[in-house]
Amino acid sequence: MAAVLRGSLCLVGRCRKHVDFACVFTRSMASKTQVGFVGLGNMGNPMAKNLLKHGYPVIATDVFPESCKEVQELGAQIVDNPAEVADKADRIITMLPSSPNVIDVYTGPNGILKKVKKGSLLIDSSTIDPSVSKEMAAAALKLGAVFMDAPVSGGVGAASSGKLTFMVGGVEEEFTAAKELLSCMGANVVYCGQVGTGQAAKICNNMLLAIGMIGTSETMNLGIRLGLDPKLLAKILNMSSGRCWSSDTYNPVPGVMEGVPSGNNYQGGFGTQLMAKDLGLAQNTATNTRTPVPLGSLAHQIYRMMCARGYANKDFSSVFQFLREEEGQ
Amino acid sequence: MAAVLRGSLCLVGRCRKHVDFACVFTRSMASKTQVGFVGLGNMGNPMAKNLLKHGYPVIATDVFPESCKEVQELGAQIVDNPAEVADKADRIITMLPSSPNVIDVYTGPNGILKKVKKGSLLIDSSTIDPSVSKEMAAAALKLGAVFMDAPVSGGVGAASSGKLTFMVGGVEEEFTAAKELLSCMGANVVYCGQVGTGQAAKICNNMLLAIGMIGTSETMNLGIRLGLDPKLLAKILNMSSGRCWSSDTYNPVPGVMEGVPSGNNYQGGFGTQLMAKDLGLAQNTATNTRTPVPLGSLAHQIYRMMCARGYANKDFSSVFQFLREEEGQ
Amino acid sequence: MAAVLRGSLCLVGRCRKHVDFACVFTRSMASKTQVGFVGLGNMGNPMAKNLLKHGYPVIATDVFPESCKEVQELGAQIVDNPAEVADKADRIITMLPSSPNVIDVYTGPNGILKKVKKGSLLIDSSTIDPSVSKEMAAAALKLGAVFMDAPVSGGVGAASSGKLTFMVGGVEEEFTAAKELLSCMGANVVYCGQVGTGQAAKICNNMLLAIGMIGTSETMNLGIRLGLDPKLLAKILNMSSGRCWSSDTYNPVPGVMEGVPSGNNYQGGFGTQLMAKDLGLAQNTATNTRTPVPLGSLAHQIYRMMCARGYANKDFSSVFQFLREEEGQ
Amino acid sequence: MAAVLRGSLCLVGRCRKHVDFACVFTRSMASKTQVGFVGLGNMGNPMAKNLLKHGYPVIATDVFPESCKEVQELGAQIVDNPAEVADKADRIITMLPSSPNVIDVYTGPNGILKKVKKGSLLIDSSTIDPSVSKEMAAAALKLGAVFMDAPVSGGVGAASSGKLTFMVGGVEEEFTAAKELLSCMGANVVYCGQVGTGQAAKICNNMLLAIGMIGTSETMNLGIRLGLDPKLLAKILNMSSGRCWSSDTYNPVPGVMEGVPSGNNYQGGFGTQLMAKDLGLAQNTATNTRTPVPLGSLAHQIYRMMCARGYANKDFSSVFQFLREEEGQ
Secondary structure, eight states: OHHHHTGGGOSSOSSHHHHHHHHHHHHHHGGGSOEEEEOOSTTHHHHHHHHHHTTOOEEEEOSSGGGGHHHHHTTOEEOSSHHHHHHHOSEEEEOOSSHHHHHHHHHSTTOHHHHOOTTOEEEEOSOOOHHHHHHHHHHHHHTTOEEEEOOEESOHHHHHTTOEEEEEESOGGGHHHHHHHHTTTEEEEEEEESTTHHHHHHHHHHHHHHHHHHHHHHHHHHHHHTTOOHHHHHHHHHTSTTOBHHHHTSOOSTTTSSSSGGGGTTOSSSBHHHHHHHHHHHHHHHHHTTOOOHHHHHHHHHHHHHHHTTOTTSBGGGHHHHHSOOTTO | OHHHHTGGGOSSOSSHHHHHHHHHHHHHHTTTSOEEEEOOSTTHHHHHHHHHHTTOOEEEEOSSGGGGHHHHHTTOEEOSSHHHHHHHOSEEEEOOSSHHHHHHHHHSTTOHHHHOOTTOEEEEOSOOOHHHHHHHHHHHHHTTOEEEEOOEESOHHHHHTTOEEEEEESOGGGHHHHHHHHTTTEEEEEEEESTTHHHHHHHHHHHHHHHHHHHHHHHHHHHHHTTOOHHHHHHHHHTSTTOBHHHHTSOOSTTTSSSSGGGGTTOSSSBHHHHHHHHHHHHHHHHHTTOOOHHHHHHHHHHHHHHHTTOTTSBGGGHHHHHSOOTTO | OHHHHTGGGOSSOSSHHHHHHHHHHHHHHGGGSOEEEEOOSTTHHHHHHHHHHTTOOEEEEOSSGGGGHHHHHTTOEEOSSHHHHHHHOSEEEEOOSSHHHHHHHHHSTTOHHHHOOTTOEEEEOSOOOHHHHHHHHHHHHHTTOEEEEOOEESOHHHHHTTOEEEEEESOGGGHHHHHHHHTTTEEEEEEEESTTHHHHHHHHHHHHHHHHHHHHHHHHHHHHHTTOOHHHHHHHHHTSTTOBHHHHTSOOSTTTSSSSGGGGTTOSSSBHHHHHHHHHHHHHHHHHTTOOOHHHHHHHHHHHHHHHTTOTTSBGGGHHHHHSOOTTO | OHHHHTGGGOSSOSSHHHHHHHHHHHHHHTTTSOEEEEOOSTTHHHHHHHHHHTTOOEEEEOSSGGGGHHHHHTTOEEOSSHHHHHHHOSEEEEOOSSHHHHHHHHHSTTOHHHHOOTTOEEEEOSOOOHHHHHHHHHHHHHTTOEEEEOOEESOHHHHHTTOEEEEEESOGGGHHHHHHHHTTTEEEEEEEESTTHHHHHHHHHHHHHHHHHHHHHHHHHHHHHTTOOHHHHHHHHHTSTTOBHHHHTSOOSTTTSSSSGGGGTTOSSSBHHHHHHHHHHHHHHHHHTTOOOHHHHHHHHHHHHHHHTTOTTSBGGGHHHHHSOOTTO
16 A cells, blocks of 8 residues: 555556566666665664665764764765755665654654655664554554554664664564665564554563563562572572573573673663663553553663663663662671 | 481491481482371372372371372372371471461371381472461471471473472482482472472462553553553563463463463462462461551452452463453443 | 633623633623533433532433433433533533543544534543543643643532532632532532643552552451450550541441441442542552552553452452451361 | 360359350449550550540550650559569550561560469450451460450551550450440441450451552642642542542642641651551451452562562552652653
8 A cells, every 4th residue: 555655766666566576676676776864873773884884874863963973984974964864865764762852753833744645665673652653653644655654673783784673563574675674773673563563562562571670570589599500590480380581591690690680780682761761662552552561660660760760771680679678897 | 407317217427427418318219118198189190190190109197088089099099197197207288278278287186296216208289378388397307307387380281291490498408319209290390498498489479470561461451451452462472571381382362372361261270369369378478577568468359359359260360351341331 | 821721701891800700700690500510420420410419401412312311300410422412501510430431522533622612611420541531621722722630529419419529720810710610510619730640640549549458458357367366456456547538537447437348248338449440540640650650650550450359349448358268277 | 165264263163144244244333444555656655545545444565665764654553574464464555566576475485374363354455467356365265264356447646545446356244344445545446246356347447558659649640740740649549439538638749638648758647567467467367368369469469569669668558659750761
């Protein structure tokens, strides 16, 4: 359907197959034409660089001009606002902190939709409420453009090395076109379903991750107090039904594993504040869909309490430290 | 120390090394001497059969005489009570439903300790409060016997096929002797540390398991309501940081995996009531050691609510069904 | 400030005092001029009747025409949509189920703001997200009108007998004018602060109410299982520090008190589904303001689980029944 | 039944009524005979003083000899251990920190039951697990003595001024005799039912109290962040269905009320650690009786987390501070 809307780009005809083929053809041929990029923060910056590295001319903008310097030096063209990006590129990637920013960048007075061209492909990699993704998609569709949500898993490191995982929601016919670009920045690009399902998958994963991390921290703490050696306990859990990513890959107890934040005073990694934000999104979607999420909800509250008690910028595995008795008690 | 207490069994002398060697030697040579078994329920029955299958003469008892028939037909000698078992065997395995049963079988008027011989090895495979294991060990030690806790993971199926995992707590010098017997009934025998740590490991694993299962159920339910296909969501979680045993091995959503209780109306498997019992143990040990376990505690309450609402005998993965909206709502 | 915006209504001058006086004067004199009413549901219907009873001519509308019959027979003038109400009345009360309805009734194509007159007083008694109240107030202000939020506590009974409590947020200068109308429908009219604080007060109260109700239910259930007589336990709690509205005024245990839903199979009263909705609002505002509300959050989840298990239309005190073991277990 | 056991004290006859009458008569006449007191801590000390003040000769003991000095100076006779107290007094009150202490004081090698006289009345005012109270009562009964549980509500201040509330469990026939003594130390003496129900009532009250306090703290914090004045919010809650003891008598927000710990940096009052202990008891009894207590359980975990984070000795209303964002965040 979306493809039909971009019929003006198609050379061959009206039948669905032709349209699609034509679009893909056009895009493939056009693959080194300009790509727009809005949002050059900690994540957006390395992502845009990877596009440049793959030979794509990049037209970029950010509300903070200084964020644009690095990519500008690498050859990107910097413009004043999202509308100008949309004026010059028909494939645009956005990477923004939260729902209000996305709403503003797309539908604001200088937003993408002010100058978006028919047939444009708009890919939003922000982690936001899936209902906002749906709104943006509907608004884009009215102007003949396609909006897809494609949030990422993986942090700044994965963004730099091009190893992100993208979870993509939107019309299936456009997935190939989206994947072409996203593959420059990520190792996995997974199609999740209709628009919003990329966000849904991301939110679901992070909710279960938070539950697993707090659960692992409680369990390790309890076991240690009951006289178990932490490394041995981790080994037992990992060969049993208690096994999870937080126990076998990112263990929160200092000394159990190497190369994880728990071994580095919980610095680096994925901040407690960011986890709290994602759990807030999970909570909102659960509330809106009237879905009971008792552990997810409590996990949200625990990360919220941690933020209130000074853990906002520590890695989210520091919940082990939060639950452990203070020294001197 | 425990070995020294059993000095009367040793031929060579009083020095630690000789005693240990002699004991091990004696046990090894004596490996086909009688083994006592108390508790022939759903788990104890197949466990005792595996001992018989490995050539051990078994002396058994159970409060329900009819539970003894099967192993009697296979050659086990049935006696009236645990004290008589202790009178005839110096290696005894117990497999009982809960702490009060263990206390009674060991310290009751017809309990094992009434007739236990110096140097006996007593192995309790029940899942109970680790503080009770410690009490039993202390009481046994006064009589010159060694008590080890060795709870299992794996259900009736694993008990029948000899594939249980044993988590063993107690004096390390006796682990080899315990392992000799336990290996007849299990595929893994893991030494966990001092007495009680076997229970601790079991309880910790099951607490994290419960958290992971409820978390997976919430997450799958939320994802489905947000429009994700359940199989696809499971696949995404399993390649991401949300991965856990409940998502990749025992998925609670009907249709996602084969050969698990969710595919069979939550029959078979590990009952909600049993999980609630184990979570009660986890809660008790956490309370006693003043360890915060917020998610473990809520998991306990959720399984408790499920028991109150008719889920007691369904597999513990039925929490997915409990959280999902009733049809017709 | 709002008063200044309605300067065109004022005869005397621009100084603040005169403006206010003039407005109040105008309103007082005009007190029997028409009052608009949008939303004639279970609550709105008796509220509108009470306005009629106090001699106010009422101009009303509702999306369901049949909801208008009763007040029409009592003399209200029925119009087609909110815009027409605004065309004919400069004081309007709205009573709607949820935020989207409020947004539509005010800002939709046939919404109040399409024809609102400068200086109008718009009072919304719906229970909604305070951030939506703020948005509506800002939109009204641009058109020279004043919007106040005035959610109620008390159910259909209190609405019929004119005994509601109104919690009012908005510019303080307009409180007197609002109170004049609201007093016809309620026994208490409390000024809470700037716009949105009426909602905030309502949401806060209901969150604490839900926590108290579940807490009372757990406590009564535990006490009964420990051998206490329920009436005696209630009496002890009510003379001690466990006392709360749910224990002393609305006890959830059948037989403890008369005239409450627990004595009538949890029929009537305040439905579980409505409580779940209010707790969802509390959760949203807590998430948006990054406020930890662990018990409020769990209360939300419990009412959500109850909705999923068939309790949606029972009074919210039925949580006692939900937690109690099923008969036959 | 208990009265019959103490038949040797009775002069009149064997029929139940005569026995009871005789016993009561004997006790009444004997009211100024010696009363034993075990446990002279923060609470026991002022309680024993009140007995002295009412003219009762007191025989006391404590594991810490220095704790005995004050009451000794006031005329109490100090003996070496509980057994000696039982040797000299047939009415004994015990006030101890926790279950193991009670078990030791009653059944230990120098315990009360070693020398208790037939017909003695033993009143335990400690807050402990009701199942331990039942065990003690059964052990006393075998020796012809009556054990009653009579935990208190009210702190050191109420103990000093004789204003405690006693919740009493045990055989009803002995309540009058118990009340005679307890009335010297408390303003309210409430009969709760069979032995253990005094503890049950205490535990239930404190669980609901903790839930109410955390709920009030969350609610006040949320309301403040939503722009409400704390005093106004408290007032609104207190006239509405959110009202509870923690909102109207012991408000946790500094500045809302006078004369409560929140106005004094959460010093004095009822320590977080003590609340955590009582919630642990509630949790244990709930687990043992398989009663779901989701909010009580989470309240326990929150107070446990607070202990781990340095709040152990602050009043339990400091949960408001714990949940509030740290300054400088």
